[in-house]
Amino acid sequence: MQVKEALDKYGRTADKLIGAMLAYQKSTPCNYLTEDDIKEFSRETGLPESRVYSIASFYSLLSTEARGKYIIQVCYDVPCYINDSVNIVNELEKILEIKMGQTTDDRLFTIEYSSCLGCCDKAPAMQIGATLYGNLTKDKISSILSTYRGGKDE
Amino acid sequence: MNMVNIKINNRDIKVAKGTSILNAAKEVGITIPNLCYHPDQEVKANCRVCVVEVEGARTLQASCATEVKEGMVIRTNTQKVRQSRKVVIELLLANHDMDCISCKKNNQCGLQEIAANIGVRESRFENVLVKQEIDTSSPSIERNPNKCIRCGRCIQMCNDVQGLAILDYVGRGGSVDVKPAFGMYLNSAACVACGQCSVVCPVAAITEKEDIEQVWEAINNPNKTVVVQTAPAVRVSLGEEFGLEPGKIVTGKLVASLRALGFDKIFDTDFTADLTIIEEGHELLQRLKEGGTLPLLTSCSPGWVNFIEQYYPELLPHLSSCKSPQQMFGALAKGYYAEKIGKKPKDIYSVSIMPCTAKKFEAKREEMSVDGENLDVDVVLTTRELAKMLRQAGIDFNKLPEEEYDAPFGLASGAGVIFGATGGVMEAALRTVYEVVTGKTLENLDFMAVRGLEGIKEAQVDLDGTIVKVAVAHSLSKARQVMELIKEGKADYSFIEIMCCPGGCIGGGGQPFGGTDELRIKRINAIYEADKGLPIRKSHENPAVNKLYEDFLIKPLGEKSHHLLHTTYMNRKK
Numbered sequence: 001m002q003v004k005e006a007l008d009k010y011g012r013t014a015d016k017l018i019g020a021m022l023a024y025q026k027s028t029p030c031n032y033l034t035e036d037d038i039k040e041f042s043r044e045t046g047l048p049e050s051r052v053y054s055i056a057s058f059y060s061l062l063s064t065e066a067r068g069k070y071i072i073q074v075c076y077d078v079p080c081y082i083n084d085s086v087n088i089v090n091e092l093e094k095i096l097e098i099k100m101g102q103t104t105d106d107r108l109f110t111i112e113y114s115s116c117l118g119c120c121d122k123a124p125a126m127q128i129g130a131t132l133y134g135n136l137t138k139d140k141i142s143s144i145l146s147t148y149r150g151g152k153d154e
Numbered sequence: 155m156n157m158v159n160i161k162i163n164n165r166d167i168k169v170a171k172g173t174s175i176l177n178a179a180k181e182v183g184i185t186i187p188n189l190c191y192h193p194d195q196e197v198k199a200n201c202r203v204c205v206v207e208v209e210g211a212r213t214l215q216a217s218c219a220t221e222v223k224e225g226m227v228i229r230t231n232t233q234k235v236r237q238s239r240k241v242v243i244e245l246l247l248a249n250h251d252m253d254c255i256s257c258k259k260n261n262q263c264g265l266q267e268i269a270a271n272i273g274v275r276e277s278r279f280e281n282v283l284v285k286q287e288i289d290t291s292s293p294s295i296e297r298n299p300n301k302c303i304r305c306g307r308c309i310q311m312c313n314d315v316q317g318l319a320i321l322d323y324v325g326r327g328g329s330v331d332v333k334p335a336f337g338m339y340l341n342s343a344a345c346v347a348c349g350q351c352s353v354v355c356p357v358a359a360i361t362e363k364e365d366i367e368q369v370w371e372a373i374n375n376p377n378k379t380v381v382v383q384t385a386p387a388v389r390v391s392l393g394e395e396f397g398l399e400p401g402k403i404v405t406g407k408l409v410a411s412l413r414a415l416g417f418d419k420i421f422d423t424d425f426t427a428d429l430t431i432i433e434e435g436h437e438l439l440q441r442l443k444e445g446g447t448l449p450l451l452t453s454c455s456p457g458w459v460n461f462i463e464q465y466y467p468e469l470l471p472h473l474s475s476c477k478s479p480q481q482m483f484g485a486l487a488k489g490y491y492a493e494k495i496g497k498k499p500k501d502i503y504s505v506s507i508m509p510c511t512a513k514k515f516e517a518k519r520e521e522m523s524v525d526g527e528n529l530d531v532d533v534v535l536t537t538r539e540l541a542k543m544l545r546q547a548g549i550d551f552n553k554l555p556e557e558e559y560d561a562p563f564g565l566a567s568g569a570g571v572i573f574g575a576t577g578g579v580m581e582a583a584l585r586t587v588y589e590v591v592t593g594k595t596l597e598n599l600d601f602m603a604v605r606g607l608e609g610i611k612e613a614q615v616d617l618d619g620t621i622v623k624v625a626v627a628h629s630l631s632k633a634r635q636v637m638e639l640i641k642e643g644k645a646d647y648s649f650i651e652i653m654c655c656p657g658g659c660i661g662g663g664g665q666p667f668g669g670t671d672e673l674r675i676k677r678i679n680a681i682y683e684a685d686k687g688l689p690i691r692k693s694h695e696n697p698a699v700n701k702l703y704e705d706f707l708i709k710p711l712g713e714k715s716h717h718l719l720h721t722t723y724m725n726r727k728k
Binding site: 038049057 | 334
């Protein structure tokens with residue numbers, strides 16, 4: 001997908017920018033917006049570069065750095081935290097051999113923190129793409145990851 | 155006016171409907187501390203320092219963002235309020251580079267002042283600041299992220315007033331920063347170095363690039379003749395640094411203070427402002443006569459020149475080829491005065507005192523060198539830096555006598571003085587152009603239509619039957635509007651004055667911190683008062699300027715002028 005296509009689909013006004021950026025980002029191989037992408041969104045919408053970059057840097061669903069095919073977002077809010085999300089992160093880091101915020105060498109996974117995912121009843125929780133995983137335990141992590149390693153289509 | 159009755163700290167008062175609690179309190183002499191609030195900006199309510207108790211409200215209310223209501227009962231000094239403010243300040247300090255003693259804004263810092271006033275005596279929270287690189291890439295301004303409190307004043311200034319939007323928030327929550335897109339250095343961003351961000355910054359996150367030490371070295375070097383020029387706007391603002399009321403004219407003390415610091419010759423940029431009028435006025439007449447590119451745009455404001463070079467290079471043929479008064483002065487200092495006093499250009503050290511940060515950039519443009527080796531203006535100091543030098547030297551500004559500028563570049567007309575206010579260059583030019591064209595004496599020298607803080611002003615002048623339409627714009631968001639008009643072919647003006655900063659140079663980025671419109675109006679009024687008080691009020695009647703033409707320059711737009719006083723521009727689109 002081109003930046004222009006995304007904007008054609010969503011509209012070129014400020015309120016449509018996030019949707020357009022998300023759609024465009026999803027179509028990129030490394031799940032992120034490059035400097036050139038941001039400049040193009042700025043030119044096409046007439047919004048300042050600093051504003052578009054500010055928005056891209058604000059939302060955890062958008063990224064300005066290259067990421068893996070699957071983005072694992074672990075909820076960093078209080079209910080998940082007190083339900084031991086720390087150990088979920090530790091387990092992810094151990095299995096994937098990367099640290100929080102990093103991407104695996106095979107460009108398959110990135111782990112990130114996310115703001116509240118809105119499912120505190122299932123804390124601790126994480127999401128991969130549009131799929132939510134709740135009531136996580138250490139044991140569940142490796143089986144979840146292996147389904148993606150097998151080439152699961154989100 | 156619609157009034158409401160409220161009670162602040164048990165005092166009954168009447169205030170206008172729509173007033174914020176913060177401003178209502180001010181009316182009864184209560185200062186509510188605040189950091190992000192700025193009277194000329196939209197309410198941000200993000201610093202949370204200005205909270206107060208409002209009876210009936212569940213939580214503390216941000217007084218900057220809460221309007222008074224009939225019967226409202228407000229308390230500004232309860233234990234709850236005091237403790238809340240203290241925690242907010244302590245948290246800010248926990249993410250702040252606390253080297254206050256060696257900070258550029260020591261004693262001029264909003265955060266420091268509030269911390270002292272509310273009695274922060276200990277650091278209950280561990281300092282978690284992750285130090286970032288200080289951006290020193292710009293010759294004009296310095297951005298120190300380790301001091302930033304994320305109040306957003308600079309963002310609003312850059313975005314709303316200047317329309318550039320170089321700075322914005324980056325990131326989220328505890329790790330949010332204020333910086334250019336992609337974390338770019340200021341010199342690679344399309345920043346014009348106007349320094350307006352530094353004027354509104356309550357802390358030392360954005361300040362001018364300090365060049366004081368170089369000047370001390372030059373003053374103490376016996377082989378250098380150190381000459382200094384002072385811009386028109388400095389004389390109506392420097393007093394503020396020493397507790398004088400805004401708008402106080404301190405020309406005589408300014409001269410005395412520079413002499414006390416050890417400068418060899420004290421000259422006035424107003425002299426070259428007069429010279430600018432002669433050159434630019436003739437350029438306008440030539441363009442009118444020969445069908446040159448119109449409207450002619452003024453070129454005195456280096457922030458504005460940066461703007462047109464970076465954003466509208468296709469309109470550069472409109473820009474006057476005249477150097478700014480600062481650079482005309484520099485060129486004369488090294489290309490005329492040096493020889494006159496039997497020195498080489500390199501033996502002259504030329505300093506300028508400017509209300510401006512962009513002047514620092516302008517002075518460093520490599521074409522601004524008459525001998526091709528030495529810069530015409532060696533160092534530019536802002537009004538703020540001069541005040542710092544005076545404090546360093548222990549000079550009691552208020553006790554200084556009134557002294558006079560040195561000859562030959564010390565004599566100026568009122569037309570040169572008003573360069574400091576928006577509309578001033580236009581008015582000065584009209585005073586001269588009218589008399590040159592018509593050969594008649596101008597009866598009323600005051601062109602009121604081009605004065606004041608309105609963003610874009612227009613006027614018409616009848617030059618013996620030829621009606622000339624002119625316009626004046628200040629701040630870059632307004633400049634952009636005018637540029638768009640020109641591009642659309644809708645600007646039927648002959649001459650347009652553009653100043654980068656709101657209010658003109660009196661509102662420059664190098665002026666005392668904390669500039670507001672209220673202050674700008676006072677400085678503007680002082681500028682016109684200074685003009686009125688001068689015996690000569692037209693540039694072409696300045697005898698020193700006329701003598702310079704007789705002895706050296708020969709004629710306006712002549713060969714010598716072309717070499718020393720005019721320049722060229724380039725497309726610097728980013």
